[in-house]
Amino acid sequence: MMWLYTVSHIILSLLVIQKINGISSPLQSYTSYRYSTELQRNVADLWWTVNETQQEITFELHIKTTGWIALGISPAGGMKGADIGLGWVDEGGQVRFQDRYANSSSPPVIDNTTTDWFALKGREQNGWTTIQFKRSLDTCDKMDVPIKSGTNTLIFAYGLVDPDMSQSDGLIYYHDNRRSSRIVPLQSYLNPSPEEKFCWS
Numbered sequence: 584m585m586w587l588y589t590v591s592h593i594i595l596s597l598l599v600i601q602k603i604n605g606i607s608s609p610l611q612s613y614t615s616y617r618y619s620t621e622l623q624r625n626v627a628d629l630w631w632t633v634n635e636t637q638q639e640i641t642f643e644l645h646i647k648t649t650g651w652i653a654l655g656i657s658p659a660g661g662m663k664g665a666d667i668g669l670g671w672v673d674e675g676g677q678v679r680f681q682d683r684y685a686n687s688s689s690p691p692v693i694d695n696t697t698t699d700w701f702a703l704k705g706r707e708q709n710g711w712t713t714i715q716f717k718r719s720l721d722t723c724d725k726m727d728v729p730i731k732s733g734t735n736t737l738i739f740a741y742g743l744v745d746p747d748m749s750q751s752d753g754l755i756y757y758h759d760n761r762r763s764s765r766i767v768p769l770q771s772y773l774n775p776s777p778e779e780k781f782c783w784s
Contacts, residue, residue, distance in 0.1 A: 608645035613704050613715050616643065622739055623763055629654070629737075633720070633770050640730060640769065641703070641717040642668075648761075650742035652712050655685070656728040657736040660764055665738055666728040667691045668700035670714045671745045678705030678714060679745075684726040694726045712741075720770075732770045739763060 607625045616630035630643040646652040655667035662685040669691070670680035680702035683691035699722040705714040721729040740762035 607647075608711055608713070610645060610706075610708055610711055610713055612643050612645075613713075614643075616641075618769075620765070620767060622737075622765055627739055627741070627763075629739075629767075631769060638721070639717055639719045641715065643713065643715040644739070645711055645713045646739070646741045647711050648741045648743060649707055649710060649712060650744045651746055652714060652741045653683075653691075653739060655691075655738040656730060657738045657764065658728050660736045660738075662691070662738065663687050664728070665691070666694075666699075666726065667738075668716055668718065669746075670702055670705065670716065672705050672707040672712055672714075673745060676707075678702045680705075680714065680716060694724070696726050697722070697724050699724055699727055730769050733768060734766050735769045737765050737767050737769075739765075 606619060606628050607621055608628045612619075612630050617632045619628065619630040621627070622629050626647050628645045631640055633640050642654060644652055644654050651669055651671040653667050653669040655662075655665040657665040665685040667683040667685060668680065669683050670678060673679055680700060682694040682698045682700040684694045685691040700716055700718045703715040703717060705712070707713075718727075720731075742761070
């Protein structure tokens with residue numbers, strides 16, 4: 584039974600480490616990431632890693648809900664102009680994910696130019712929804728917001744139920760006050776790209 588004790592001790596240690604690092608989710612992340620942060624205490628956590636070679640970023644979002652969850656890159660801190668990845672786990676356990684764009688504070692619309700947010704994995708467990716997804720740092724899509732070195736404004740929101748797929752593009756029920764924003768340095772400050780090392784007037 585020693586092996587059982589050892590496994591239990593390792594799992595408990597990982598959970599303790601998560602709490603020390605300010606992570607609320609009781610679910611383990613799918614992989615190890617370079618960065619993580621608690622977006623909202625006991626509600627939402629985010630992990631991410633930037634792949635400089637591929638010029639893409641992988642996120643993993645955990646939110647305490649069994650409805651839809653969303654993460655966006657905002658140019659000014661609000662919904663207007665935000666590039667949003669929205670997903671959920673349906674009744675069959677399948678991950679559904681959409682690339683959306685916010686024209687205003689109304690529900691974000693499907694980005695029909697190109698699809699630039701891609702779901703990798705997802706699950707719904709113990710009242711939490713977890714989705715791992717990725718996108719390019721700069722998609723060259725006019726309806727997307729580039730992720731650059733320095734700080735980026737993230738917005739996140741969630742619903743209590745899945746989108747109504749009987750409606751066009753899936754009706755998203757209003758998130759009410761289940762939303763917030765955070766200013767986060769998604770990339771390292773140490774290695775800005777050459778064109779960002781100088782500010783031209």
